[in-house]
Amino acid sequence: MSEGRSESLRRQQACLAAELRSAGKTWVEAAEVFQTRFRLNPRVALRAVRGWSQAQAAEEWNRRWPHEPKTFKNFSYWEIWPGKSGHSPSQDNLVRLAQIYECSVADLLTDLPSFRHLDSAAGTAVAVSSGSTSGAPSGIIMPGEAETLLHDLLGRHTGTEAGAPQTADVTGLFDRPEEIDFGKLAQVIVMWMQRIPHSSARRDMLGKLTAALAVAAAAPLVELPGMADRANAASVPEVSRFDPATVAHCEAMMPHLRKQGDVLGAASTLPSALTYRRIAEQQARVAPPGLPRDRAVAVYAELTQLAGWLCFNMGDYGAAQRLYDDARAAAHEARAVELVTYVLCTMSHLATWQGKPRVGIDHAVAAASWADQSGSPYARAYAADVAVRALTADGQAARSQDFLDREYAALQAAMSDQGPHQSWWYFYDESFYWSTSAQNALKFHPAEKVLAATDKALHLRDQGNLHERSFRLLFRAEAFARQQNIGLACQTITEVVELTQVNSSRRIEQRVRELRRGLEPWRRTRGVRELDQAIRAYRSQPAD
Structure with missing residues (x-):
C-alpha cells in the first residue's frame, strides 16, 4: 500500500x-x-x-x-x-x-478456533435463553453452541472425524416449519465459516451443509392432504373441495420459504415454492365466492411473487417477469392493495437490474400510488426505495435524493408503528435504507460515504439474510476498489465468494464478475491472485 x-x-x-x-x-x-x-x-x-x-x-x-x-x-x-x-x-x-x-x-x-463440539455432552441449543446467566443478550448465538449445531446438522454422531463430517439426515428439522429459525442457521453458517482456517475444509463443510438442507427443503409438503405417500412432492393431486386449513398452511409456509431462500439460495427453495403455488391455485379455483376466494387468490399471488423473486435471483429474468405479471393480476383480483404495491416494487427492481431504469421508474411511481391507498408506511417506504434505485441508475441525482428523503420519513413512521404488518416486509428495516443509500452513494458520492452507509447497513441487521449481506459487502468492495485499497477490496469479495457457496445467485455471480473485471489492472498483485484462487475453489461446483 x-x-x-x-x-x-x-x-x-x-x-x-x-x-x-x-x-x-x-x-x-x-x-x-x-x-x-x-x-x-x-x-x-x-x-x-x-x-x-x-x-x-x-x-x-x-x-x-x-x-x-x-x-x-x-x-x-x-x-x-x-x-x-x-x-x-x-x-x-x-x-x-x-x-x-x-x-x-x-x-x-476471538479469532482462534474452539473445540467445544468435540465434547460428547455438548448440546444442540443454538440460542442463549432469556434466563441465561452468561451475560450474553437473549437470542444471540454463541460460538460454541453454533459449532455444536452445525456439527449435528452435518452428522457429528456418524463417527467421522471433526472437519470431515458426512451429510446427515436432517429432514426431521423441517417437519414443523415454526421450529426452524433460518436467521439463526445463517448466523451459524457465517460463524463457522469464519472459524475454520483452511479454505478446503471450509468449502467441504459448507457444501455438505447445503446438500443436507436442500434435501430436507421439501419435507413440509408431506403435511398436506394427499401428499404423504407421494414419491414426487412436486406432483400436486387435483382437488375438488375448498380446504381452509390448506390455505392456512400455505400462508404459514411463505415466511419460511422466503427465509429459506435468503439463507440456502433460490435453487433449493424454488421447487417447494412452485408446489405451494400450485396448491394455492387449486384452492383459489374451488373456493366459494367472497372472502374465502379472495384469501386464496391473495395467497396464490404472494406465492407467485415469491417464485418470481427466486427466478430473478437465479438469473431467469423472463420467467421472473411472467410470474410478476401473474402475481400483480392476482393481487388486483383479490383487492390486496398492499400486495399490489409490493409486486410493483419487485417489478421495478427487476427492470432496473436489467438496465431499464425508466421502466423501473414507471413501476415505482405506480407502486407509490397504490402505497398511498394501502395506508401502510412499509409500502410507502419500499416504493420510495425502489424509486431511489431506478433514479440512481438513470443518473438523476437530485430526484433520487428526494426519494431517499421520502423513504427515510416513511421508514420512521413504519418503525414507530407497533401494529401488525404483512409478513413479506420482514426484510425491510433501517439497514435496508442504508444499503440503498450506499448504492446511491456509489453513483454520486465519494467512497467514504459508501463505506459509512454499508457500515450502518451491516451492523443494524443480523447476519440472517445472507443474500442481502452479500450485496452490502459487494458495495463495500467497490468502494474500497475506488480508493485503490485493492487488498481490502479483494478480501471483501472473497468473503462474499465463500459466503455464497451456501447461498449463491446469478445476480451475485454477475456482480462478483463485474468487480473482478474492474480489478484487472492489479491482476498481478497478491490480493487479486488470492481472489482468483478463491473464485476457482468455491465456484468449482455450479451455482444456483
Whole structure:
C-alpha cells in the first residue's frame, strides 16, 4: 500500500472510531466493527480503533511497566500470531494487553478456533435463553453452541472425524416449519465459516451443509392432504373441495420459504415454492365466492411473487417477469392493495437490474400510488426505495435524493408503528435504507460515504439474510476498489465468494464478475491472485 493510501486509511479509521465512540460504543464493540470493515484480527483491531501504531502501543506498555519494556516488534509478533511468523503472547502478556485495551483476555482471542463440539455432552441449543446467566443478550448465538449445531446438522454422531463430517439426515428439522429459525442457521453458517482456517475444509463443510438442507427443503409438503405417500412432492393431486386449513398452511409456509431462500439460495427453495403455488391455485379455483376466494387468490399471488423473486435471483429474468405479471393480476383480483404495491416494487427492481431504469421508474411511481391507498408506511417506504434505485441508475441525482428523503420519513413512521404488518416486509428495516443509500452513494458520492452507509447497513441487521449481506459487502468492495485499497477490496469479495457457496445467485455471480473485471489492472498483485484462487475453489461446483 502506498504512503498516500495508508494515510487515507488511517484517517478513515480515525473518523470511524470517533463516530463509534460518540455513539456510545465500547472499545470492544468498536473493535468488532473494525474487524468486519477492515478485515483485522481482534488484536490489531483493538489497537487500531484507538488510533495507535504498534510503536505507540509499545509506548503505552512501557509507561505502565517500565521494568518489562516492549518494542513495536513484540506487538507485531503478537498480532501476526497464530501465523507462522508470529509469536504467541504469554498469559501474563495477554492480561496486560487486555488492561491496555480495556477489554477481556477472551476479546483478544476471538479469532482462534474452539473445540467445544468435540465434547460428547455438548448440546444442540443454538440460542442463549432469556434466563441465561452468561451475560450474553437473549437470542444471540454463541460460538460454541453454533459449532455444536452445525456439527449435528452435518452428522457429528456418524463417527467421522471433526472437519470431515458426512451429510446427515436432517429432514426431521423441517417437519414443523415454526421450529426452524433460518436467521439463526445463517448466523451459524457465517460463524463457522469464519472459524475454520483452511479454505478446503471450509468449502467441504459448507457444501455438505447445503446438500443436507436442500434435501430436507421439501419435507413440509408431506403435511398436506394427499401428499404423504407421494414419491414426487412436486406432483400436486387435483382437488375438488375448498380446504381452509390448506390455505392456512400455505400462508404459514411463505415466511419460511422466503427465509429459506435468503439463507440456502433460490435453487433449493424454488421447487417447494412452485408446489405451494400450485396448491394455492387449486384452492383459489374451488373456493366459494367472497372472502374465502379472495384469501386464496391473495395467497396464490404472494406465492407467485415469491417464485418470481427466486427466478430473478437465479438469473431467469423472463420467467421472473411472467410470474410478476401473474402475481400483480392476482393481487388486483383479490383487492390486496398492499400486495399490489409490493409486486410493483419487485417489478421495478427487476427492470432496473436489467438496465431499464425508466421502466423501473414507471413501476415505482405506480407502486407509490397504490402505497398511498394501502395506508401502510412499509409500502410507502419500499416504493420510495425502489424509486431511489431506478433514479440512481438513470443518473438523476437530485430526484433520487428526494426519494431517499421520502423513504427515510416513511421508514420512521413504519418503525414507530407497533401494529401488525404483512409478513413479506420482514426484510425491510433501517439497514435496508442504508444499503440503498450506499448504492446511491456509489453513483454520486465519494467512497467514504459508501463505506459509512454499508457500515450502518451491516451492523443494524443480523447476519440472517445472507443474500442481502452479500450485496452490502459487494458495495463495500467497490468502494474500497475506488480508493485503490485493492487488498481490502479483494478480501471483501472473497468473503462474499465463500459466503455464497451456501447461498449463491446469478445476480451475485454477475456482480462478483463485474468487480473482478474492474480489478484487472492489479491482476498481478497478491490480493487479486488470492481472489482468483478463491473464485476457482468455491465456484468449482455450479451455482444456483
